Amino acid sequence: MAVETQMQDLTDEQRAICDMVRRFADEQIIPNAGRYDSEDVFPEPIVQQMKELGLFGVTIPEEYDGLGLDLTTYAMIVEQLSRGWISISGIVNTHFIGSYLLMKFGTEEQKRTYLPRMATGEIRAAFSLSEPECGSDVQAIKTTAKRVGDDYEISGQKMWVTNGLLSSLVFTLAKTDPAAEPRHTGMTCFICVKEPGASENPGLIVPPKIHKLGYKGVESTELVFDGYRTPADSILGGEQAGLGRGFSQMMDALELGRVNVAARGVGIAQRALELALRYSQQRKAFGKEIAQHQAIQFKLADMATQVDAARLLTLRAARLKDAGERSDIEAGMAKLFASEAGRYCVEESLRIHGGYGYSKEYEVERLYRDAPLLLIGEGTSEIQRMVIGRKLLARHAVR
Numbered sequence: 001m002a003v004e005t006q007m008q009d010l011t012d013e014q015r016a017i018c019d020m021v022r023r024f025a026d027e028q029i030i031p032n033a034g035r036y037d038s039e040d041v042f043p044e045p046i047v048q049q050m051k052e053l054g055l056f057g058v059t060i061p062e063e064y065d066g067l068g069l070d071l072t073t074y075a076m077i078v079e080q081l082s083r084g085w086i087s088i089s090g091i092v093n094t095h096f097i098g099s100y101l102l103m104k105f106g107t108e109e110q111k112r113t114y115l116p117r118m119a120t121g122e123i124r125a126a127f128s129l130s131e132p133e134c135g136s137d138v139q140a141i142k143t144t145a146k147r148v149g150d151d152y153e154i155s156g157q158k159m160w161v162t163n164g165l166l167s168s169l170v171f172t173l174a175k176t177d178p179a180a181e182p183r184h185t186g187m188t189c190f191i192c193v194k195e196p197g198a199s200e201n202p203g204l205i206v207p208p209k210i211h212k213l214g215y216k217g218v219e220s221t222e223l224v225f226d227g228y229r230t231p232a233d234s235i236l237g238g239e240q241a242g243l244g245r246g247f248s249q250m251m252d253a254l255e256l257g258r259v260n261v262a263a264r265g266v267g268i269a270q271r272a273l274e275l276a277l278r279y280s281q282q283r284k285a286f287g288k289e290i291a292q293h294q295a296i297q298f299k300l301a302d303m304a305t306q307v308d309a310a311r312l313l314t315l316r317a318a319r320l321k322d323a324g325e326r327s328d329i330e331a332g333m334a335k336l337f338a339s340e341a342g343r344y345c346v347e348e349s350l351r352i353h354g355g356y357g358y359s360k361e362y363e364v365e366r367l368y369r370d371a372p373l374l375l376i377g378e379g380t381s382e383i384q385r386m387v388i389g390r391k392l393l394a395r396h397a398v399r
């Protein structure tokens with residue numbers, strides 16, 4: 001069931017936007033995704049159209065030239081983009097995290113400098129926590145930033161930076177006090193500016209993109225900082241307020257990002273279901289459409305249930321956040337459930353497609369390679385369970 005028909009209480013604006021983005025996915029993304037995926041090419045024409053639709057400024061306030069929409073509407077947009085192709089939602093995702101970091105923690109000058117150009121998509125943002133030796137354990141990062149005159153000098157290697165080459169801004173977490181205890185109090189977030197598309201910037205090299213199982217088209221890169229100079233006022237929130245606050249700023253943004261990843265899980269699960277519904281009513285076996293075999297109907301029923309549950313959890317978390325209520329556990333649950341639902345539905349859809357599901361001729365083959373990313377990015381399922389468990393105990397402490 002489409003999100004608009006499932007949610008009775010959407011505003012007219014939400015319905016119209018959702019409908020518009022679904023049409024965009026049907027007409028522009030889905031028919032072209034297979035080609036971009038097989039060539040692993042950045043989908044520039046699609047991104048240009050997204051800029052024209054204002055999709056890079058969805059959550060940026062109107063005073064900074066964005067659309068000023070809430071997280072719930074954003075989640076519905078992301079579902080549609082991801083239903084089209086998960087890589088398209090990946091192009092927007094890190095940009096959304098970057099704009100949230102600026103909106104919540106940036107100085108007025110930082111907001112005025114970057115947000116209006118981010119809203120149009122003229123400049124795009126990435127964020128960089130992970131390193132070759134650590135991803136889940138963010139506090140183990142080794143990249144350092146040392147004060148040198150009026151600047152900071154960043155050195156270290158970052159890993160898995162989505163939009164690492166074509167972005168202009170990279171929100172980078174570095175250690176400004178490697179001896180700090182607890183470790184997270186010595187970490188700072190820098191707004192690193194670079195030339196989009198350039199593999200060499202002063203003090204910063206972007207090596208060739210990493211070759212991946214799926215999630216093609218959008219580049220994931222390493223970033224090698226070697227004496228990269230950035231002014232002290234590039235610290236997110238300014239040096240006085242932002243020094244040593246990077247870890248908590250990033251964790252805050254990732255909490256919001258979980259709703260975003262959950263919406264991507266709903267989108268890919270929904271698409272897998274649509275493909276299964278169509279194929280199972282076309283393919284015949286043992287004298288009837290395979291959809292008439294009860295075993296296939298059970299699969300369809302389980303998939304549809306997973307999709308709806310994932311969507312409801314996602315929209316609940318988004319609405320709580322929009323209402324200013326606590327949503328940490330709910331966002332974690334949505335991310336955990338929806339990313340697992342994505343993987344589950346894609347695998348069931350592939351099974352329903354039989355041998356053809358294993359062929360590159362069929363869209364579900366791409367979905368099968370794309371879906372696992374959601375189990376890993378922005379906190380693996382194991383880490384998600386740890387966070388939910390810890391917060392549950394804190395919320396329901398007996399003593």
Ligand SMILES: Cc1cc2nc3c(=O)[nH]c(=O)nc-3n(C[C@H](O)[C@H](O)[C@H](O)COP(=O)(O)OP(=O)(O)OC[C@H]3O[C@@H](n4cnc5c(N)ncnc54)[C@H](O)[C@@H]3O)c2cc1C
Nearest residue numbers: 127128129130134135136160161162376377378379380382
């Ligand atoms: C395509 C892609 C894009 C990405 N984009 C970005 C990006 O834009 N920016 C960025 O900063 N990062 C990005 N990442 C990195 C991603 O966030 C990390 O890969 C993820 O956090 C997991 O870290 P890791 O790969 O180092 O795995 P590890 O942390 O080494 O984990 C390996 C395994 O051990 C498990 N594990 C670890 N600790 C525990 C524990 N305490 N208890 C139980 N199990 C545990 C994990 O769940 C996992 O199964 C991206 C990754 C991918 C694949």
